[in-house]
Amino acid sequence: MKHFKRIQFIIAFSFILITVVTVLIVSFMLYNKFSNTAEDNADLNMGQVVEQVKYNLEMYVKNMTSIFDVVEETINRSPSYSSSILEEQLNSIMKTREDLISIAVFTKNGDLVVNIPKMEMRPYTLLQRQSWFNAALETPDQLSVSSPHIQNLFKTSYKWAVSLSKQTTYHRDGLASKGVLVVDMNFKTIDELSRQVVFGKRGYVYIIDSYGNIVYHPQQQLIHAGLKYEDLERVLTYSYGSYQDELNGEQRMITIKSVNPIGWKVIGVAYKDELLTTKSELNTFLLWFLIVVIIFVLLLAIFVSARISSPIQRLARSVKMMGEGHLNTPIPVSGIYEVEQLSRRYHVMLQQIRHLMDQIIVEQEAKRKSELDVLQAQINPHFLYNTLNSVIRLVEKGQSSEAVTAITSLSRFFRISLSKGKNFISVQEELEHIRHYLIIQTIRYKNKFHYTIEAEDEVLHFLTMKLILQPIVENAIVHGIELMADRGMIRISAKVDAGKLLFEIADNGLGMSRDALDQLLKNTPNSAQGSGVGVRNVNQRIQLHYGPDYGIQFESEIEEGTTVRIYLPVEIAQKEGEV
Amino acid sequence: MPRKMLLLLMACCLLLSSCSVDGGLLMDNQERNIDLIVKMDHGDYWSTLRMGAEVAAKEFNVNLRFLAPPNEGDIQGQINLVNDSIQKHPDALLLAASDYMKLAQVTDRAAYNNIPIISIDSEVGSARVKSYIGTNNYEAGQRAAERMIHLLGGSGKIAVMNFVQEARNANQREEGLLDYVARYPNVQILDIAYCQSSREMASAITREWLDTYPDLDGIITLNAEASIGVGRVVKEAGRGGLLKVIAFDSPQETMEMLQDGTVQALVVQNPFNNGYLAVQYAVELIEGRKIADRIDTGIKVIDLENMLWPENQKLLFPFVR
Numbered sequence: 001m002k003h004f005k006r007i008q009f010i011i012a013f014s015f016i017l018i019t020v021v022t023v024l025i026v027s028f029m030l031y032n033k034f035s036n037t038a039e040d041n042a043d044l045n046m047g048q049v050v051e052q053v054k055y056n057l058e059m060y061v062k063n064m065t066s067i068f069d070v071v072e073e074t075i076n077r078s079p080s081y082s083s084s085i086l087e088e089q090l091n092s093i094m095k096t097r098e099d100l101i102s103i104a105v106f107t108k109n110g111d112l113v114v115n116i117p118k119m120e121m122r123p124y125t126l127l128q129r130q131s132w133f134n135a136a137l138e139t140p141d142q143l144s145v146s147s148p149h150i151q152n153l154f155k156t157s158y159k160w161a162v163s164l165s166k167q168t169t170y171h172r173d174g175l176a177s178k179g180v181l182v183v184d185m186n187f188k189t190i191d192e193l194s195r196q197v198v199f200g201k202r203g204y205v206y207i208i209d210s211y212g213n214i215v216y217h218p219q220q221q222l223i224h225a226g227l228k229y230e231d232l233e234r235v236l237t238y239s240y241g242s243y244q245d246e247l248n249g250e251q252r253m254i255t256i257k258s259v260n261p262i263g264w265k266v267i268g269v270a271y272k273d274e275l276l277t278t279k280s281e282l283n284t285f286l287l288w289f290l291i292v293v294i295i296f297v298l299l300l301a302i303f304v305s306a307r308i309s310s311p312i313q314r315l316a317r318s319v320k321m322m323g324e325g326h327l328n329t330p331i332p333v334s335g336i337y338e339v340e341q342l343s344r345r346y347h348v349m350l351q352q353i354r355h356l357m358d359q360i361i362v363e364q365e366a367k368r369k370s371e372l373d374v375l376q377a378q379i380n381p382h383f384l385y386n387t388l389n390s391v392i393r394l395v396e397k398g399q400s401s402e403a404v405t406a407i408t409s410l411s412r413f414f415r416i417s418l419s420k421g422k423n424f425i426s427v428q429e430e431l432e433h434i435r436h437y438l439i440i441q442t443i444r445y446k447n448k449f450h451y452t453i454e455a456e457d458e459v460l461h462f463l464t465m466k467l468i469l470q471p472i473v474e475n476a477i478v479h480g481i482e483l484m485a486d487r488g489m490i491r492i493s494a495k496v497d498a499g500k501l502l503f504e505i506a507d508n509g510l511g512m513s514r515d516a517l518d519q520l521l522k523n524t525p526n527s528a529q530g531s532g533v534g535v536r537n538v539n540q541r542i543q544l545h546y547g548p549d550y551g552i553q554f555e556s557e558i559e560e561g562t563t564v565r566i567y568l569p570v571e572i573a574q575k576e577g578e579v
Numbered sequence: 580m581p582r583k584m585l586l587l588l589m590a591c592c593l594l595l596s597s598c599s600v601d602g603g604l605l606m607d608n609q610e611r612n613i614d615l616i617v618k619m620d621h622g623d624y625w626s627t628l629r630m631g632a633e634v635a636a637k638e639f640n641v642n643l644r645f646l647a648p649p650n651e652g653d654i655q656g657q658i659n660l661v662n663d664s665i666q667k668h669p670d671a672l673l674l675a676a677s678d679y680m681k682l683a684q685v686t687d688r689a690a691y692n693n694i695p696i697i698s699i700d701s702e703v704g705s706a707r708v709k710s711y712i713g714t715n716n717y718e719a720g721q722r723a724a725e726r727m728i729h730l731l732g733g734s735g736k737i738a739v740m741n742f743v744q745e746a747r748n749a750n751q752r753e754e755g756l757l758d759y760v761a762r763y764p765n766v767q768i769l770d771i772a773y774c775q776s777s778r779e780m781a782s783a784i785t786r787e788w789l790d791t792y793p794d795l796d797g798i799i800t801l802n803a804e805a806s807i808g809v810g811r812v813v814k815e816a817g818r819g820g821l822l823k824v825i826a827f828d829s830p831q832e833t834m835e836m837l838q839d840g841t842v843q844a845l846v847v848q849n850p851f852n853n854g855y856l857a858v859q860y861a862v863e864l865i866e867g868r869k870i871a872d873r874i875d876t877g878i879k880v881i882d883l884e885n886m887l888w889p890e891n892q893k894l895l896f897p898f899v900r
Contacts, residue, residue: 124838150892224853224893
């Protein structure tokens with residue numbers, strides 16, 4: 001199932017489906033359209049050809065009729081049937097036409113009057129039984145056209161003929177008599193007219209007379225021999241038109257036209273499978289077209305879907321690797337536009353992640369270091385040593401009350417420094433802490449400076465990071481006041497300024513140059529002279545914990561003094577018990 | 580997906596499809612070789628049969644070889660022709676055997692060589708023949724006898740001019756004739772002669788008969804050549820009409836004799852159909868279809884009265900052109 005949901009499969013499948021359905025529909029419509037047109041054309045074409053044959057036959061019949069008229073007129077005008085002039089005239093007519101077999105005049109009783117060419121008559125002709133003879137007697141003024149038959153009149157080879165016959169007048173020694181004129185013609189011209197006509201490879205035309213006797217058929221012998229068959233009964237019910245029939249399992253198209261005035265019919269026969277070869281050719285063509293299109297589309301679909309899906313798959317693989325923790329896996333950025341964009345964005349995102357992770361590592365390291373520093377500051381042995389030295393001196397001088405103050409302050413100082421391991425203490429404690437520090441330092445520096453500590457009441461309960469004031473104050477003493485000639489002054493205050501907790505440590509010492517200030521916050525290593533926890537460290541701790549909005553600001557003028565401002569967020573201290 | 584492979588595949592497909600379209604136009608109707616061996620290389624009957632065979636050959640795309648010895652009595656000649664034909668190994672062999680028994684051996688040999696054989700006109704004494712196409716000769720003999728006896732009014736003396744003694748069709752016609760005549764005790768057969776399908780020999784024998792049997796009432800001839808030979812002598816002797824003649828087949832000369840009264844009736848076979856159907860069925864046999872054991876092409880008795888009936892015109896004069 002997973003397979004079928006793959007984008008490659010979906011694209012390829014829908015591609016193929018749509019194309020195949022479209023091609024099928026188009027093919028089907030084309031096939032229908034073409035085959036209908038082909039059928040119509042075949043029908044039309046056949047109709048035209050049959051019409052042409054019919055027209056030619058009519059012309060031929062007209063022609064023969066006029067020849068018959070000429071023959072009749074010649075006989076009528078001749079004063080004597082036995083004259084050699086008549087014979088010559090008739091002979092010359094015979095010679096002009098290849099399709100004339102014989103011309104003969106019979107009396108009404110069936111006796112021969114004259115015949116061209118001159119031949120002996122057969123003894124047993126059954127003249128009175130022949131249709132042409134009777135037809136001439138029955139319809140004296142009308143030209144009769146007989147069915148095809150064997151002309152058995154004269155002692156010559158047996159020939160199939162169509163007899164044109166009519167009652168006529170001939171003269172014997174100036175006396176007019178009635179007789180029957182018969183002109184026999186063979187099928188030469190009719191054959192010629194019809195033989196050329198083909199429909200497809202096997203289609204043909206044939207001609208029948210009004211009784212259904214075959215006048216011309218390309219397989220006349222076979223029909224006569226009963227080996228082939230035409231459905232003449234059905235043909236005879238039509239005088240015009242076309243229909244389809246089936247012979248020996250083959251569909252045939254039949255077109256019929258009547259020849260005027262003799263009532264013959266021209267029948268065109270075409271084999272449907274041949275006529276519609278275009279249809280089967282079209283079939284084959286469409287089939288191959290379909291196969292080629294399907295193969296082509298299949299390949300195209302595979303190709304296109306691969307083009308689309310493979311970058312996505314590659315991307316997916318990369319993401320998977322990434323997910324498993326291989327952050328340095330390269331991201332492929334090629335392929336289609338969308339995937340490329342996706343890859344790019346992903347790449348950027350990944351870089352960001354890498355950057356952030358690096359940053360976290362650096363920050364964690366810095367935090368750890370500064371905490372160590374704080375820890376170190378809590379138990380600064382140097383400071384302890386100096387302070388204890390001062391106490392010893394006081395004791396030696398006998399200033400025991402001052403020594404007690406110093407030791408008390410030292411004790412308080414360390415107590416707050418440790419604060420039971422807490423990192424955050426109240427502002428009050430922090431101020432207390434710095435006050436003890438200042439007490440100790442005043443003793444140590446022999447009242448070289450004054451100090452004041454002020455705080456707004458509300459500020460006292462705020463939380464602060466511990467041990468942030470001490471390095472600043474130490475800095476102020478060491479760099480500002482110690483080298484001063486006069487007595488120095490340090491003012492420490494805590495208040496709320498613009499929503500932030502602000503510690504301000506101002507001295508009136510030597511002040512610092514801009515360079516020195518910059519050095520102070522940047523990369524000055526811990527001052528050997530200081531308490532061990534640098535100003536920079538304080539700033540770093542604040543910013544690591546609270547963010548870049550907070551930290552230390554310096555303001556200093558040479559010979560005027562330095563003011564240090566420490567900004568912290570306002571945080572209310574929890575109740576004592578909970579911290 | 581490697582692009583090169585794809586292109587190659589597409590090219591292959593296109594090539595394949597174009598090839599197959601060309602290949603689709605193969606002819607499935609290949610030419611077949613059929614040998615037609617008859618009894619004699621001349622005579623109206625045989626030429627009409629040949630024409631029928633040739634029409635069918637043209638229609639069914641058959642390469643037809645027409646083979647025949649110079650006369651019907653040349654049995655060895657016909658055996659040689661069959662042997663030659665076996666060498667050529669046609670797709671089928673059509674044989675009108677001059678001798679029922681003597682052609683049997685060579686027919687078996689042809690069958691042994693996997694050449695399908697169809698007997699036409701007269702049968703051959705081999706069980707390997709697939710079918711017989713032709714006239715029902717026994718019936719033909721009966722019809723000739725029937726007409727003769729009718730003409731004689733049930734009694735008289737007749738002679739029979741047969742053609743080749745051991746030819747199956749000759750024997751069957753004779754048998755049919757004798758069987759029919761046997762029902763009429765007053766009809767006596769004076770002689771049965773064999774003219775070897777030679778007009779001259781038939782004429783000579785007829786002259787002898789006219790001399791030997793002055794009271795001869797009728798002659799029945801059993802093939803076309805015999806008919807012509809007999810007819811000529813009867814006409815010559817001026818006995819036309821007095822001596823009844825029942826002839827066989829319808830060459831033009833016999834037709835004339837019918838009309839001038841020398842011959843009273845013709846027993847007409849259908850040689851065109853024999854030839855045509857022989858080839859047609861041979862093709863069907865080659866194509867593996869089953870064909871009937873016997874195909875009777877029919878006979879008709881033609882006389883002056885019915886000769887110009889339309890259907891008889893067609894039978895007697897099949898060639899319109």
